[in-house]
Amino acid sequence: MSILVTRDTKVVVQGITGSAGGFHARQMLAYGTQVVAGATPGRGGESFEPAPGKPGVPVFQSVKQAVKATGADTSCIFVPPPVAADAILEAVDAGVRLVVCITEGIPVMDMIKVRRVLDAQDPRSPTRTRLIGPNCPGIITPGTGEGSTGGCKIGIMPGHVHKAGHIGVVSRSGTLTYEAVGQLTALGIGQSTCIGIGGDPVAGLDFVDVLGLFQDDPDTHGVIMIGEIGGGAEERAAAFIKAKMTKPVAAFIAGTTAPPGKRMGHAGAIIAGGKGTAAEKIKALEAAGVKVAPTPSDMATTLKSMMS
């Protein structure tokens, strides 16, 4: 089991005809993800990488057409920042269940509008759209094949460092997630699902949403949560963990040494007005019973020490 995506998930790639979209669509297909369609305005009717005896992935003019023709239930977005928010809105309107937006550099004003649309959905509706990202590595449910293939990888993470198992990973960072996953796999500990929620100040699913899904997933036995400076998402996660979670959670917060007022790579990684420091977040998490790894090298061992 897993959360949000399985090997049955059918993916439409928005921007499959671009260089990044094409590269990662190929990687996802090789991993075993069901990439059933592409969507690029003006390129409908084309085929992505047909080979002798294989028709390739059909490209459609719109997400709506792709969904209608292929039954795609999830979208993965690789379009450039100026049109990325529009691409998210298009996917929501087409009725996909999950949108994974990889694009980095979307203006915050655009994301405020996207959130307005997402938040206007009925939270109890089973057909509502969830958003992962933007500015994130995506989501992966590892499979049991060679190099964890045979699962579902939607995004840009290296599939081969994963291993199928029972630990959930949720993170605001990309490569730091790979680091945590690499440590788990090296200890022989597999993962149920790993999600990068992204480094932007206004985005889709946050820690609380994902932790709730992990708590309800019978196949997830423990969680590694990777936060960073900026905003209050980790503090809200701490309150949720204290009130609702029975599974062990280990954490790491990046940016203990980050100077205030400086944007540390991610648009959302900034200590503003003295708020959003790593120290505050670590304190809140520890008070909620979370074990916080003292260094990024100890993420997996910290969680392991909590699992009996």
Added chain:
Amino acid sequence: MKIHEYQAKALFAKYGVRIPRGYPAFSVDEAEQRARQLASETGGAVVVVKAQIHAGGRGKGGGVKVARGGAAEARALAEKILGMRLVTHQTGPGGQTVRRLYIEQGLDMARELYLGAVVDRDRRRIAFMASTEGGMEIEKVAAQTPEKIVTVHVDPAIGLAGYQARELADALGLYKDGKATVASFTTLVGALYDLFVKEDCSLCEINPLVVLKTGEVVALDAKINFDDNADFRHPEWDELRDRDEEDPAELEAKKVGLNYVSLDGNVGCLVNGAGLAMATMDIIKHVGAESGVTPANFLDVGGSATKEQVTTAFKMILRSPKVKAILVNIFGGIMKCDVVATGVVAAAKELGLNVPLIVRLEGTNVELGRKILNESGLKIVAATTMADGARKVVAAIGGAR
């Protein structure tokens, strides 16, 4: 991205946020001439000479002075302020050199207030904050007397609603000044919302916002930060950018698509990914702080850097005189370890490697990357994990002492 007060005020004027009359000045002569011009335009003798730097607390630092004695006094003040190193609580101990002035009409004010707009990331909306505690640091007000700040969140589908503007006016006690003052304020705050959205701001702050003795509401100060992500639709930002206010290394990095932040330490870091780059800094300090080893920079080469970007990044680190050792930490995903290795070797061969270099590679094409480093003939210390890398870089600097 930050801009100067005079640039922010030009935007205020464009959108209908009321400001005092004023002009930027780049020399003492110009300051005097502008002061004379203001006196004749406004019929008032009082002008304010304001240092233009990208930091708050200018008044306390001696960068804002009032001239009551006409243009000659304004000239004397401009002579003092222009070129001074202005130190405020936001500049750091080194201060910032004043290269630009703003010469502004002095006004008779009755009260000083605070009005600010920010992106509230937890609520995912633009928030307006108003407080009667104008002129003070708003962070202090928020920490000590949070009840004195009233906040409203704007629904992006509707915009700032009339009742919300009135709520802010009420919180500022403007109803006792009369209907005209309330109307003056609601017009101003509506214009500010319009500006915030259309100009892609991440922060707009008016501190102080003043009520004049005439009852009008005017923005006496102006601070605007832009959302860097929106620069593709604002070509005009390029002209607003003041390169003197920015770290040259950070500017150079930005030009080639790298994220770089200068720090005070002695270990140069080259990492892929923002989170991993921060974590690398953290672990260096965790292991090395007691022996005086801390990071010299944050450097994220991104998820898919080219060999050329890695070479540029590595050269930037090599050129910094404070760097006593270098730690390269790469977890290859899309970014392949061999690309990083090739870039590092090219830069080190071109500039010469005179400090210890510790490299930790993991992930995609790791074997190929290690082979390139091994066969380069360079003296490179290999590390297996982040902790191992941090220990080795600390030992390298400790040993060199």
